[in-house]
Amino acid sequence: MKVTFLGTGTSQGIPFIGCQCSVCTSIDKKDNRLRSSVWVETPEASIIIDSGPDFRYQMLRAKVRKIDAIIFTHGHKDHIAGLDDIRPYNFHDNKPIEVYATEETQQALRREYQYIFSNITYPGIPQISLNTINASDTFTVKGLDIQPISVLHYKMEVLGFRIGNFSYITDANYIAPKELLKVKGSEAFVVNALRHEPHISHYTLKEAIEVAKTAEVKETYFTHISHQLGLHADVESRLPDGMHLSYDGLTLHL
Ligand SMILES: [Zn+2]
Ligand SMILES: [Zn+2]
Numbered sequence: 116m117k118v119t120f121l122g123t124g125t126s127q128g129i130p131f132i133g134c135q136c137s138v139c140t141s142i143d144k145k146d147n148r149l150r151s152s153v154w155v156e157t158p159e160a161s162i163i164i165d166s167g168p169d170f171r172y173q174m175l176r177a178k179v180r181k182i183d184a185i186i187f188t189h190g191h192k193d194h195i196a197g198l199d200d201i202r203p204y205n206f207h208d209n210k211p212i213e214v215y216a217t218e219e220t221q222q223a224l225r226r227e228y229q230y231i232f233s234n235i236t237y238p239g240i241p242q243i244s245l246n247t248i249n250a251s252d253t254f255t256v257k258g259l260d261i262q263p264i265s266v267l268h269y270k271m272e273v274l275g276f277r278i279g280n281f282s283y284i285t286d287a288n289y290i291a292p293k294e295l296l297k298v299k300g301s302e303a304f305v306v307n308a309l310r311h312e313p314h315i316s317h318y319t320l321k322e323a324i325e326v327a328k329t330a331e332v333k334e335t336y337f338t339h340i341s342h343q344l345g346l347h348a349d350v351e352s353r354l355p356d357g358m359h360l361s362y363d364g365l366t367l368h369l
């Protein structure tokens with residue numbers, strides 16, 4: 116399995132427009148972060164988790180030729196805003212894109228993209244085929260098992276996913292012990308770490324490190340990062356063994 120980090124930034128991305136801080140003006144490419152998304156490739160399937168506002172550029176940058184499914188973690192704009200740009204895949208494959216989302220996330224998609232779901236259709240609109248998932252049931256994409264992990268983003272349920280030895284959790288500030296058990300034994304575990312100061316709906320770096328310590332995984336990668344976290348190289352050098360800051364373009368072979 117190959118995992119490519121397409122974006123590792125929080126909802127505003129880095130640089131934050133108009134900001135002159137050391138991170139936003141850094142010349143280290145690892146300090147540039149598009150909105151969070153990953154691409155999971157296995158012999159069976161090519162899967163994108165979340166299609167945020169940078170989706171089009173992410174597909175071009177990583178040269179994603181084929182998508183078997185887009186899986187959504189939740190309905191916040193920084194995770195769904197790029198869905199309109201699946202149209203080239205519809206065109207090349209001449210079929211809808213399979214989309215996997217909970218009922219709650221589907222409500223956000225219907226709100227945001229009423230023209231996709233409207234009875235009045237016209238040529239060239241995105242074509243998607245909706246598959247309903249829930250936190251407790253493993254589902255399958257092209258024979259590949261995907262186990263949802265239910266986490267809390269303040270009061271909102273967000274889904275993480277375990278795919279083989281890879282576990283991905285973004286936008287969380289609470290994971291129940293029984294849900295964290297689902298990531299146990301992962302070779303690579305991704306979890307969000309926004310910044311140092313407390314936040315109402317995201318883990319701080321310190322909190323994310325604590326989660327990683329109890330998760331019983333081999334390597335942990337932090338994502339959904341704000342410019343307030345600091346320079347990539349500085350933060351990375353101070354992390355405990357087996358923990359890393361992710362960065363755009365990082366690939367893992369699992
Ligand atoms: Zn987010
Ligand atoms: Zn900044």
Ligand SMILES: [Zn+2]
Nearest residue numbers: 189191268286
């Ligand atoms: Zn969110």
